[in-house]
Amino acid sequence: MRRLLLALLLAGVVAEARESGFVLMSPETQAMQRDDTANPGMLWVEEGRALWDSAGCAGCHGDVAGMRGVAARYPAFDAASGGPIDLAGRIAQCQEARQGRTPFPRESEEALALSALVGLQSRGMPVAPPEDPRLAPALARGDALYRQRRGQLDLSCAQCHDANAGRHLGSSPIPEAHPTGYPLYRLEWQGMGSLQRRLRNCMAGVRSEPYAYGAAEYIEIELFLMRRAAGMPLETPAVRP
Amino acid sequence: MPRTGSAPSRRMPLARWAPVLALLLAGGAAAEEGIPSLTGQPGDAARGRAIVATRQRGLCLLCHAGPFPEERFQGDLAPSLAGVGTRLTEGQLRLRLVDGRRLNPETIMPSYYRTEGLVRVGPAWQGRTILSAGEIEDVVAFLLTLRD
Numbered sequence: 001m002r003r004l005l006l007a008l009l010l011a012g013v014v015a016e017a018r019e020s021g022f023v024l025m026s027p028e029t030q031a032m033q034r035d036d037t038a039n040p041g042m043l044w045v046e047e048g049r050a051l052w053d054s055a056g057c058a059g060c061h062g063d064v065a066g067m068r069g070v071a072a073r074y075p076a077f078d079a080a081s082g083g084p085i086d087l088a089g090r091i092a093q094c095q096e097a098r099q100g101r102t103p104f105p106r107e108s109e110e111a112l113a114l115s116a117l118v119g120l121q122s123r124g125m126p127v128a129p130p131e132d133p134r135l136a137p138a139l140a141r142g143d144a145l146y147r148q149r150r151g152q153l154d155l156s157c158a159q160c161h162d163a164n165a166g167r168h169l170g171s172s173p174i175p176e177a178h179p180t181g182y183p184l185y186r187l188e189w190q191g192m193g194s195l196q197r198r199l200r201n202c203m204a205g206v207r208s209e210p211y212a213y214g215a216a217e218y219i220e221i222e223l224f225l226m227r228r229a230a231g232m233p234l235e236t237p238a239v240r241p
Numbered sequence: 242m243p244r245t246g247s248a249p250s251r252r253m254p255l256a257r258w259a260p261v262l263a264l265l266l267a268g269g270a271a272a273e274e275g276i277p278s279l280t281g282q283p284g285d286a287a288r289g290r291a292i293v294a295t296r297q298r299g300l301c302l303l304c305h306a307g308p309f310p311e312e313r314f315q316g317d318l319a320p321s322l323a324g325v326g327t328r329l330t331e332g333q334l335r336l337r338l339v340d341g342r343r344l345n346p347e348t349i350m351p352s353y354y355r356t357e358g359l360v361r362v363g364p365a366w367q368g369r370t371i372l373s374a375g376e377i378e379d380v381v382a383f384l385l386t387l388r389d
Binding site for chain 1: 360
């Protein structure tokens, strides 16, 4: 028992060495994320609740509370494609394969609403990437993409988010790039956005050509970022400046 | 056995390092000379200042701070540009702008006058350098005026 406690404490210490982008935000923006009545992301969650019933998710899955823990272990291995699938992809797959309907397009308000609702069920739970050896090649590709210099400015994700996290790019503090809050409400977007939208922003920032929404590269990067954030609590729906 | 087995690989004889050292030193010397003008024309320091101070144009203040009281948000990813005109010669400044990776392959400072070796450049920027040769000369002329 003691040993277990010690292990848990140590794990906590290790996890504390990493910081969510939340920590770098102003007290006002932090308060906005903390208070569900002030967090604009909750509007999408509410829309998601309505869709859960009207779009027929409840028919198979029952109460959405049954989705507790799910968002913490995505991307997961998908037998159909033989590779990783992200949560948004899984939701679309349910619509397509099981409901025989056209899925809500990626980044549509409906798709974001359902992802936010399912994500909220795991809020506060530690990121728990699946230990699935079949994901190893995709994970390695994600790691390489994270270290790949790209764009006219020739910068890699790692150069900003590992080597310079906490410093300032102009006025913006550089976060450690943890994927723990998505989909989230970004003040600059004045709307909700997925992790892929965030990655596209960073790619465009270095004057690089982003991949199309849903591209395998994003899911590989997400797989890598989730592994890197293992043990950190999920924040969905987070708020960012 | 494991001890003696691993020793030779760890302790590399100095002789084997000598060529590497010589190369590094030679590289350093070439770097210190810097590179000659890209245009053969003197740059315009006032235009150079505008490029450096305009965030979207030069991008410099995203990373560097410097004597720009009107620019409120300056980055802290790089050394301050204040006094850089006393620390580096014209040719050395030009080299750092054109392609700082020749001095430090790991640098985060973009190469302002290089198009080869880049990956997935956005269509709007393909085949184009960040600054033109004339703009580089303007920035160099301006940096030389930063003397304290």
